[in-house]
Amino acid sequence: MSTDIDRQWTSRLRRSVVAKLPPDKLLPDTQPAYVASWIYVFGVTTMAALGVVIATGCILALDGPQWWHSSSLGHFVNSLHLWSVEIFFFAMVIHLWGKFAMAAWRGGRSLTWVTGAITFMVSILTAFTGYVSQTNFDSQWIATQAKDGINSTGGGAFFNVLNLGQMLMWHIVLLPIGAVLLTVLHVVMVRVKGVVPPIVETVELSA
Amino acid sequence: MAQGWGLGALINLNHYGHYLQWHVFSISVANLLVIIVMIATFVAALVAPFPGRRNRKGPQ
Structure with a gap:
């Protein structure tokens, strides 16, 4: 019989998290031989x-x-x-x-693969905003070249590469937060599902 | 000028980049070298023996 405390959202969230990711899975002592x-x-x-x-x-x-x-x-x-x-x-x-x-998306690891791919794209955008935030001739050259490409997509109305303040804020606040959160999520997914085994190993196990 | 000490003493980087051109494809020698080193590292990671692998006893 569940009590009021068992039904409150903190209890349910804790039980769910511990069931999916127990401490020995979150910080394992060993990894598979492969x-x-x-x-x-x-x-x-x-x-x-x-x-x-x-x-x-x-x-x-x-x-x-x-x-x-x-x-x-x-x-x-x-x-x-x-x-x-x-x-x-x-x-x-x-x-x-x-x-x-x-093929690391095998065994229900598709979200691990997807978070990795999105992290890669966010990292490229972070590096790009870093290049246009150097405050030198290099950054001016890159920004003036990139503006035409971005304007051709219509994105220039929201993401102006010639605006140093906007690029610097994206580079040091928004995109790093996104990259770090995605990295944490990616690692948690690896912990939940485990490191993907080699394809040969999977074939042998399923045979 | 930082040239004259550290790596600058070994490799003179104070010049315009060299580029390779093939039809519409263009790549700087520096970028090509990085890609070659990445491929070499990838192949080495696949074939190089990992230290202590033989003695490792982890879960299968």
């Missing part, structure tokens, strides 16, 4: 790079949108920000190739 391959390290490499991107971005935000042009420390942090982004995309694309090759 995970012992270099192809499985690129997801966590991407997240480590994302951590450096966010940390260096927070440092860059401390003193406004132009200080890294005139300060050697700012130039150094700006370079760390750029190169961590390079590693981020380098690792994420190899992660994508690996997961595509092993």
